[in-house]
Amino acid sequence: MSLTPSQIKAPELGEPYLLTPGPLTTSFAVKQEMLRDWGSWDGEFRLMTARLRDDLLAMIDDHEGAYDCVPLQGSGTYVVEAMLGSFIPRDGKVLVLSNGAYGQRTAQTLAYLGRDYVVIDKGDYMPPRGVEVAQALAQDPAITDVVVVHCETSSGILNPIAEISEVVYAAGCRLFIDSMSAFGAISLTVNDLRYEALVSSANKCIEGVPGFGFVIARKELLAQSKGRSHSLSLDLHAQWATMNKTGQWRFTPPTHVVAAFLAALKAHQSEGGVAARGARYSRNRDVLVEGMRALGFETLLKDRWLSPIIVTFFCPADPKFSFQRFYDLMKDQGFIIYPGKLTVVDSFRLGCIGQIDEHVMRQVVAAVAKALAAMGVNDACPPEIAMTERTRLSA
Ligand SMILES: *Cc1c(COP(=O)(O)O)cnc(C)c1O
Numbered sequence: 001m002s003l004t005p006s007q008i009k010a011p012e013l014g015e016p017y018l019l020t021p022g023p024l025t026t027s028f029a030v031k032q033e034m035l036r037d038w039g040s041w042d043g044e045f046r047l048m049t050a051r052l053r054d055d056l057l058a059m060i061d062d063h064e065g066a067y068d069c070v071p072l073q074g075s076g077t078y079v080v081e082a083m084l085g086s087f088i089p090r091d092g093k094v095l096v097l098s099n100g101a102y103g104q105r106t107a108q109t110l111a112y113l114g115r116d117y118v119v120i121d122k123g124d125y126m127p128p129r130g131v132e133v134a135q136a137l138a139q140d141p142a143i144t145d146v147v148v149v150h151c152e153t154s155s156g157i158l159n160p161i162a163e164i165s166e167v168v169y170a171a172g173c174r175l176f177i178d179s180m181s182a183f184g185a186i187s188l189t190v191n192d193l194r195y196e197a198l199v200s201s202a203n204k205c206i207e208g209v210p211g212f213g214f215v216i217a218r219k220e221l222l223a224q225s226k227g228r229s230h231s232l233s234l235d236l237h238a239q240w241a242t243m244n245k246t247g248q249w250r251f252t253p254p255t256h257v258v259a260a261f262l263a264a265l266k267a268h269q270s271e272g273g274v275a276a277r278g279a280r281y282s283r284n285r286d287v288l289v290e291g292m293r294a295l296g297f298e299t300l301l302k303d304r305w306l307s308p309i310i311v312t313f314f315c316p317a318d319p320k321f322s323f324q325r326f327y328d329l330m331k332d333q334g335f336i337i338y339p340g341k342l343t344v345v346d347s348f349r350l351g352c353i354g355q356i357d358e359h360v361m362r363q364v365v366a367a368v369a370k371a372l373a374a375m376g377v378n379d380a381c382p383p384e385i386a387m388t389e390r391t392r393l394s395a
Contacts, residue, residue, distance in 0.1 A: 016331060016334045016335055016336045017334060017335050017336065017354075017356055017360060017364075018336050018351070018354060019335055019336060019337050019338065019350045019351045019356075019364065020336060020337075020338045020351050021153045021181050021204065021309060021310045021338070021349075021351045021353060022180075022181065022201070022203040022204040022210070022353070022354075023203050023209065023210050024203065024204070024207065024351065024353055024354030024355075025354040025355045025356060026207055026208065026209055026260070026264070026354065026355060027207065027263075027264075027267060027355050029263050029267065030207065030208060030209065030260045030261075030263045030264050030267070031209075031260070032263075033256070033259040033260045033262070033263045034209070034256040034257075034259060034260050036256075036259065037255070037256075038255040038256070038258075038259060039255075040248065040249065040252060040253050040255055041248065045253075045255060045258070046246075046247035046248060047247075048258055048259065048262055049071070049243065049247060049248070049249065049253070049258065050247060051262060051265075052069075052071060052258060052261060052262060052265065053068075053069040053070075053071065053214075053243075054069075055262075055265045055269070056069045056214060056216065056265075057069045057216065059183070059184065059188070059189075059273070059274055060188055060189055060190050060216060061189040061190060061191060062190050065219075066190070066218055066219060066220070067190065067216055067217060067218055067219065068216070068217065068219050068222060068240065069214055069215070069216050070214060070215045070216075070217070070222070070236055070239050070240045070243065071212050071213070071214040071239075071243075071249070071258075072212060072213055072214065072215065072234070072236065072239055073211070073212050073233075073249065073251065073252075073253065073254060074212065074213060075201065075210060075213065076180045076199065076200070076201035076204075076213045077105065077109075078213060078234060079199045079200075079201060079213030079214065079215055080105070080106060080109060080178055080180075080199055080213075081109050081112075081113070081231075081234055082215065082229070082231070082234035082235070082236050082239075083176060083197055083199050083215050083217070083236065084106070084109055084110060084113060084115065084147070084176075085113050085228070085229045085230050085231055085234055085235075086225040086228055086229045086234070086235060086236035086237060087145075087176065087196065087197060087217070087221055087225055087228075087236070088110075088113075088115050088144075088145055089144065089228070090114075090115070090228065092115065092116070092144040092145055093115075093116040093117065093118070093140075093142045093143045093144055093145070094110055094115055094116070094117040094118075094143070094144070094145045094146070094147060095117070095118055095119075095120065095133070095136055095137065095140075095143045095145070095146045095147070095173075096110065096117055096118070096119045096120070096146075096147050097119075097120050097122075097128035097133065097146065097147065097148045097149070097159070097164065098119050098120065098121050098122065098128075098149075099121075099122035099123065099124070099125055099126055099127060099128060099149075099152050099155070099157065099159070100124060100125065100149065100152035100153075100154035100155050100157070100341070101152075101153075101154035101341055102149045102152055102153060102154060102178060102180070103119075103121075103149050103152065106147050106149070106178065107119050113230060114230075116142075118136070118140065118143070120132060120133065120136055124154075124155060124341070124342050124343055124344070125152070125155035125157050125300060125301065125305075125312075125342070126392065127157060127159055127160055127305060128148065128159060128160075128164065129160065129163065130160065130163030130164055130166060130167045131167075133146065133164055133167050133168065134167040134170070134171065137167065137168070137171035137173060138171065143171075143173060144173060144174065145173060145174045145175075145176060145196075146164070146168045146173055146174070146175050146176070147175075147176045147177075147178065148161055148164050148175065148176075148177055148178070149177075149178045149180075150177050150178060150179035150180075150181070150182040150183075150186070150188075150198075151179075151180075151181045151182040151186070151307045151309045151310075153180070153181040153309065153310055154341040155300060155301065155312050155341070155342070156300070156301065156306065156307050156309060156310040156311050156312050156349065157301055157305045157306075157307065158182070158186070158305060158306070158307035158309075161175075161177060161193065162192075162193055165193055165194050165195060166194075169194050174196045175194065175195045175196060176195065176196055176197050176198075177195050177197070177198040177199070178198075178199055179198045179199065179200050180199060180200050180201055180204055180213075181200075181204050181205070181309050181310070181353075182200075182204075182205065182307070182309060183198060183200035183204070183205060183206075184200065184204070184205035184206045184268060184274060184277060185205040185274065185277045185278040185281050185308060185309065185353065186205075186274070186278055186307075186308075187274055187275070187278070196217060196218055196221050197215055197216065197217035197218065197221060198215070198216050198217075199213060199214070199215050199216075200213065200214060200216075201213035201214070202214075202257060202261050202264075204353065205277060205281075205309070205353055206261065206264050206265060206268055207264045207267065207268070207353075207354055207355060208257065208260050208261035208264040209257055209260050209261075210257070211254035211256075211257030211258075212253070212254050212257060212258070212261075215236055217236070222236065222237060222240050223237075225237040226241075233250075233251065238250060278308060280357060281308035281309065281352045281353055282308040282352075283357070283358050284308070284352035284353075284356060284357065284358060284360075284361050285306060285307075285308045285311060285352045287358045287361040287362060287365075288311060288350060288352060288361045288364060288365065289306065289311060291361070291362065291364075291365030291368075292313055292350075292365060292368065292380075294365075295365070295368060295369055295372065295380045296316070296379045296380035296381040297313045297314070297316070297368075297380045297381075297382070298313065298314050298381065298382050298386065298387065298390070299311055299312065299313055299314075300312035300313070300314065300342065300347060300386075300389075300390065301390075302390070308352055308353075309351070309352060309353055310338070310349050310350065310351045310352060310353070311349065311350055311352065312340055312342070312347050312348070312349050313340075313347060313348055313349070313350065314345055314346070314347050314382030314383070314386040315340075315345075315346035315347060315348060315382065316372075316377055316379070316380040316381060316382060317381060317382055317383035317384075317386075318377045318378070318379065318380075320375050320376045320377050321372075321375060321377050321380075322375065323339065323346065323348060325371075325375055326348070326371055326375065327339075329367075329370070329371035329374055329375070330367055330368070330371055333367040333370065333371070334367070335364055335367055337349070337350055338350070338351065344385070344389055345382070345383070345385060345386045345389055350364065
């Protein structure tokens with residue numbers, strides 16, 4: 001699964017590739033759409049908004065028309081906050097499944113919103129499993145809702161949302177998914193997985209530019225959320241009702257971002273939809289991980305938990321390795337990398353998403369080899385403590 005050279009434009013434009021999980025490297029066609037100004041009130045723009053909503057909804061195979069899509073201005077976090085503030089009853093109690101920065105952010109958001117919540121805290125990267133979620137729900141019947149992060153971008157782990165969904169609904173609770181960094185590349189069809197709502201944003205796997213996020217939620221849930229939100233601008237019911245009635249966003253929409261997003265959606269479709277996008281990213285990851293392991297690097301996660309979105313590697317034990325130097329050497333070769341977020345061991349992350357394919361990934365591995373040579377690092381193997389951490393992951 002690779003892109004044609006005309007699709008891959010970053011180096012031709014003199015830009016580095018962004019090996020980051022959004023903003024990410026977008027196509028020339030996506031960037032080009034931003035050269036035109038649109039009137040937000042105009043019929044053409046209203047049609048663009050309608051198309052955006054329809055195309056996103058089509059990705060969940062909701063043949064019964066039970067769900068709707070509501071876009072909202074802001075970055076992904078704004079949409080997570082909008083979802084929680086609009087859908088979680090004020091007297092509800094939430095179980096947050098946290099294994100990284102985004103799970104923690106969900107808990108922090110609930111604290112701001114004054115919602116009661118408890119957390120299953122799995123640390124930096126251990127997966128929350130169905131069994132422990134079932135236990136937590138059985139022990140605390142006050143819990144009404146569960147929030148899970150699909151791909152926890154801070155480590156790259158793909159959380160087992162199918163087994164989680166099963167136990168959540170078996171306990172009579174409802175599931176909300178932060179699928180920010182996975183939607184569009186990993187299937188979330190409603191026949192395979194039960195959930196109330198998911199959130200994602202323009203600048204992740206659909207490969208648009210940043211500026212808005214969107215919620216895909218049960219219409220029933222949207223209808224019930226009238227008057228619940230604490231916030232005027234983050235009120236999903238109001239955004240939904242206005243959009244359905246007038247075709248417009250309530251407040252100034254990011255018009256250029258929407259135009260660019262439509263080009264990104266078109267490319268997503270012509271690539272072959274969610275399955276093909278996921279296959280390209282998986283291939284990116286496989287080529288990357290194989291090449292990095294050949295240099296002596298180790299991944300934080302065992303293969304079973306590696307997402308096709310982003311991969312965490314341990315920094316080499318060799319004292320000649322410096323992350324800042326490595327970053328600069330990679331940037332000189334046209335690649336922007338991403339620091340790690342682990343508390344115990346030094347690490348860095350390489351993203352597999354955006355307008356990159358396996359050919360680019362081979363160049364990434366070659367650039368890493370050159371950077372190591374420039375630092376005088378002969379073997380990239382991590383310190384002992386890193387491998388001790390890793391063995392804590394049983395599967
Ligand atoms: C990107 C991301 C978000 C949103 O982050 P923003 O910086 O607000 O766009 C939320 N959750 C996950 C899992 C993400 O990857």
